[in-house]
Amino acid sequence: NGPILEVHDLKVTFRTENGSVPAVDGIDFAVAPGQTLAIVGESGSGKSVSSSAVMGLLPSNADVTGEVLLDGRELNGLPNDELRKIRGNDIAMVFQDALSALNPYYSVGWQVAEAYRLHHDVSKKVARSRAVEMLDKVGIPDAARRADSYPHEFSGGMRQRVVIAMALVNDPRVLIADEPTTALDVTVQAQIMRLLDDVQDEFGTALILISHDLGVVAEVADDVLVMYAGRAAERGTVRDLFFRAAHPYSLGLLGAMPRVDVPPKPRLTTIPGTPPTPGSITTGCPFQPRCAYTHLVGERCITERPELTPRPGEGDHEAACHLGRRPEVIL
Ligand code: SF4
């Protein structure tokens, strides 16, 4: 079961009036059919920029280098009309904000049908019945009737279901979901994640889930890529991350994860400090200014940039940290 989407050494730099601003500084990831890859990190870590780069959706002042292979076909550098055939068809995307993804002036059924007609030469009638079928599939009750409703007539959770129906209507092979539940309340979040998981099982879709919510990641992901300042801090299976986290940043994120099985602390633990802009730390480890373990390593944290390195005896688990041992073993 080889990967359907592979990204190699992806770099994204924005050209601005103040010079070039790096956002993603060489990351690799891959996802296979039916698999879920979670990309986690704080805002500004480059996780959303990476997925927009995959979709060819970055503004024209973005320079993208590296390989983006869909089933072996290079997407980076394809002309826009070629990319348009792929976007929404082979690769679809669900964003956080369902309202901005929907047009307020058209019924949801019409919008899902049009998304289908964009990639299929069918009559409006056929597209409409496909739309109703998809709305039903994502759990819109009484879909044939509700198809004629407008976005504002739906709750936030139902609107996100509509957006998911629209994303899935062309049976994409890769679905990128960027914080798909962040705007929703907790119960609805769980329902939407279960829906994504179900449709993934049914269609064998490869799912890339971009999230800062490790609770969600623990539930649905197979593999995890932790990004920090535009680089990979750690990557491995979901079990690697939750049971054998090796990077101090990942440990910080885990410490910051709210838990349902323990009473909430008065305040969530957070990692002190803020992330540097990607590329601003050119020597040494980008996490160094915030790292609580750097004294265990010393100078190297400042002078030498850590590269992703396999964890001995842990399969494909890799971390970019000079600390050879697992931090909690030392503490
Ligand atoms: Fe911390 Fe050093 Fe590891 Fe970076 S390389 S995460 S500064 S211990």
Ligand code: MG
């Ligand atoms: Mg799944």
